[in-house]
Amino acid sequence: MSNRYELPPVDFGSDLVRYAFEIERLRGNLGGGTTPARTLTELHALFRVVMSVISARIEGNRTTVYDALADIPAVASGRPATSDSLREITNILAGIDFIDTTDPARPLTHVLIRELHRITVDGLHREGDRTPGEYRANEVSINGSAHTPPSHVYVHAEMSELLDFANRDMPTHEQMLHAAIAHHRFVWIHPFTNGNGRVSRLFTYAMLRRNGFDSVPGYRAVNPTAVFGNDRDGYYAALEAADDLSPTGTVAWCEFFVRGLRHDLERLVQMQDFAFVMDELIDPAIDRLTTSGAATAAESAALKIAVRHGVVKAGDLEPALPGSPSQRSVTIRSLVERGILVHDERGPRFYRVSLARAPLGQFVIRQLDALGYLPRILKDDEPSGPA
Structure with missing residues (x-):
């Protein structure tokens, strides 16, 4: 495995280490509150919609979370989505559902990643893909980024290496860095012609479930999309900083990711009261x-x-x-x-x-x-x- 999948050296006194320890403290507090599991489940269902809207919003979708809440039940009952924008959001919700019904202990595979892509771009025009569920067979560029993704010739091999890394068993204190690096490397590979951002966020959600955030009823709401939606410009800048695969850039990206996740966990712990x-x-x-x-x-x-x-x-x-x-x-x-x-x-x-x-x-x-x-x-x- 190439050194791009080695955890970077981190100063023990750094903010990154402090945030990682705080996450573990907060994670230890999950599941011990007074809020009934049924109420947490309802809130999780609400947060799923919010996360889906955020993921689509990062890509330019302007559907409001209020309109999504009003329209999604009709789509769920079998009516066609009234717009491409609404369908994009319901597709992301379907991707979350697909992950939530998958055993978190199962390895992440090419089949799972390609199925997430197929679900995500299904039936879309502006944000669709001519080859849903297939890795790209062409060269691509990323708008606004100086990074040139690997040639399509290497995509399958690159994804195999990424999945080997994503499926590693990591000690608890390294799991957030593990998820952060995997997220960046997915975007760096850019395995699909379109839909990479949406699939990368679903992929990272699946990684967090593998790393223990599925074990407490009602806390599947731990979703990294909230981190990215809180600072879209910072998200892109932090990703860009890591594109040279240097330890310095990777640490900067990991710090952005872990700091945001810690903030989100603080709010979820509060929901236990x-x-x-x-x-x-x-x-x-x-x-x-x-x-x-x-x-x-x-x-x-x-x-x-x-x-x-x-x-x-x-x-x-x-x-x-x-x-x-x-x-x-x-x-x-x-x-x-x-x-x-x-x-x-x-x-x-x-x-x-x-x-x-x-x-x-x-x-x-x-x-x-x-x-x-x-x-x-x-x-x-x-x-x-x-x-």
Whole structure:
């Protein structure tokens, strides 16, 4: 294996080492909080949409996260995407789903990488590829970059070397550097004619799952895309700095990656505190929903009860929805029809709040923005309606 896949020498007192140790401390705190796994799963579903929008936004897609939340359920139900931009986002979501249903212990392979590419570019025009799921058979250049990727003749061999590196078993304190270097080397190889950025971010997400971030329920939301979306220009500059494959450039890139991931983990650890999640995120989002006119005060009170219970039956909502059972059923049916409540898998008489769908999901996003949780790349997004 070439020396481009050796971890660079790092000064023990450097910021990179400090960030790596902080990540391990934060990772040790995952899974020990008070937020129910069901609520974390709902938030993960919401974060999946956010990450997909960010990945597409990095490539120039201007679909807002609010529009994506409103439109994605229709696509999921079988309707065709209304635009190429929306399809790009739903393709990235499909890539995340594909990774999430793959055993994280399985090696990363050529087949997996090519399938991620096929999923990512499927049916696209502006951001598609004439040979989905196939490594490039032509020479390419990268817009705005001085780096010239290897000739297509060497792509398969280069990817084999990268995958050998990506599948190494690494000690815990080196796993973040491992993922960072693999991400850069993927982009450096540029194995596809188009879609390399989107696939590289999915590939790195798969690496993080292999490195232990899939072991705690609800924490699949650890996704490097948030790091890149928080500073798009810095992302490209840090990648460019590593293109000469020097230890100095590689360390600079790794520091960018690890610093951003540590920041994202800090916020995820905070999501373990159910009191924080309710008081600072979900209750204010429900209040925003009510202020917008999308829910009544009684419905808002019922939703707050439902979130705290996790799963409810109609009788559990009586304190917020007094009156006859039939009146309560009418209100519940209305909430279900609007996508605010959904049926739980336990049966048709069990309900839970949907945090990951419009309209409530859009207000959760607004509250995440107010808390400073949204990457800067989404800061200019505005919902179509009042928020």
